[in-house]
Amino acid sequence: MAYATTIQRRKTRVVEVGGHGVGGDNPIWVQSMTTTDTFNAAATIEQIHRLEEAGCELVRVTVPKKEDLEAVGYIKSQIKIPLIADIHYDYRMALGCLEAVTPDGKRAIDKVRINPGNIGGEERFKEVIRKAKDKGIPIRIGVNSGSLEKDLLEKYGYPCPEAMVESALRHIETAESLGFDDLIVSVKCSHVPTAVETYTQFSQASDYPTHVGITEAGSREYGSIKSAAGIGAILLKGIGDTIRCSLLGDPVPEIAVCFDILRATGRRVTRPEVVACPTCGRLDIDLERIVGEVEERMKGLTTPLQISILGCLVNGFGEAREADIGIAAGSGKGIIFKKGVPIRHVKESEMVEALWEEVQRFHEDTPAL
Numbered sequence: 001m002a003y004a005t006t007i008q009r010r011k012t013r014v015v016e017v018g019g020h021g022v023g024g025d026n027p028i029w030v031q032s033m034t035t036t037d038t039f040n041a042a043a044t045i046e047q048i049h050r051l052e053e054a055g056c057e058l059v060r061v062t063v064p065k066k067e068d069l070e071a072v073g074y075i076k077s078q079i080k081i082p083l084i085a086d087i088h089y090d091y092r093m094a095l096g097c098l099e100a101v102t103p104d105g106k107r108a109i110d111k112v113r114i115n116p117g118n119i120g121g122e123e124r125f126k127e128v129i130r131k132a133k134d135k136g137i138p139i140r141i142g143v144n145s146g147s148l149e150k151d152l153l154e155k156y157g158y159p160c161p162e163a164m165v166e167s168a169l170r171h172i173e174t175a176e177s178l179g180f181d182d183l184i185v186s187v188k189c190s191h192v193p194t195a196v197e198t199y200t201q202f203s204q205a206s207d208y209p210t211h212v213g214i215t216e217a218g219s220r221e222y223g224s225i226k227s228a229a230g231i232g233a234i235l236l237k238g239i240g241d242t243i244r245c246s247l248l249g250d251p252v253p254e255i256a257v258c259f260d261i262l263r264a265t266g267r268r269v270t271r272p273e274v275v276a277c278p279t280c281g282r283l284d285i286d287l288e289r290i291v292g293e294v295e296e297r298m299k300g301l302t303t304p305l306q307i308s309i310l311g312c313l314v315n316g317f318g319e320a321r322e323a324d325i326g327i328a329a330g331s332g333k334g335i336i337f338k339k340g341v342p343i344r345h346v347k348e349s350e351m352v353e354a355l356w357e358e359v360q361r362f363h364e365d366t367p368a369l
């Protein structure tokens with residue numbers, strides 16, 4: 001549906017991560033992170049396969065120990081999506097990941113995520129950058145509010161957006177001074193207003209692509225809402241080149257939440273959006289059943305269309321006309337609209353089938369993304 005409001009995406013440079021261009025006009029990719037012990041390759045691969053099945057496009061594994069490092073080559077050989085190593089504290093794990101290969105000698109790691117603030121100083125960060133340059137592997141500089149450099153904390157008093165942005169720019173400068181600019185940046189924190197302001201300030205100061213997330217978002221339910229508020233607000237400013245929702249527990253549900261955030265903000269629409277009125281005392285059809293059945297039928301479709309289902313003719317009439325396909329129902333019958341034009345009168349009992357027929361026609365006329 002064509003609304004007048006459009007969001008201008010911020011132009012960022014493009015960094016290649018295992019065949020995925022991150023930044024520029026490339027899709028905003030959906031990323032997740034495994035929760036298994038990486039050294040348990042079978043469990044990690046099983047989880048990555050489930051993430052792939054759910055639509056995950058980039059996956060991160062933690063590599064805290066030598067056993068984990070030893071597993072990444074085999075893991076990479078068993079999965080389809082780019083593999084990212086997440087490094088904290090031990091810079092030698094970053095160096096090892098940059099060298100790691102699959103059993104048939106191919107590169108194991110497509111990107112290393114490192115927090116320069118917690119690996120023991122500038123010289124170690126430089127060593128990682130030199131190796132990344134040598135191997136042609138991109139680095140994500142992951143600045144976190146919890147691990148800012150001491151001097152910045154002293155200067156600003158607390159981990160405010162200015163301190164985090166200064167930290168990120170400082171690390172970028174270090175990498176650039178070594179002739180390396182294959183960088184993606186994240187400036188995450190758990191406080192939504194601070195995260196939004198930090199990403200905003202960073203994107204005004206730099207054109208490196210960003211990975212966006214809200215750290216420690218929380219339980220599946222509240223974490224989804226918090227991620228939607230934070231990531232959504234950042235995306236609506238045109239910022240963000242990859243996203244991740246950090247939810248407690250199994251990472252697979254994160255993927256649907258990420259795609260829903262991208263769809264709700266209009267940043268990347270990969271399947272139909274079914275909207276329905278909230279219902280009220282004027283409702284005179286079984287709207288919940290109809291919406292449930294329509295949503296079930298839509299599963300697997302990749303057409304970016306909006307379907308509107310309204311429960312009465314009072315407001316429904318006007319609102320259904322605004323969708324690609326809409327139905328305004330009442331008194332056991334309804335009117336189907338296509339792009340604002342009424343095209344069919346149907347009985348309540350035939351509504352789902354009739355709507356599905358129209359969606360399929362629309363689907364056939366519209367190329368999949």
Ligand code: SF4
Pocket residue numbers: 277278279280281282283284310311312313314315316
């Ligand atoms: Fe109520 Fe009709 Fe509006 Fe639905 S469309 S909320 S039934 S007034």
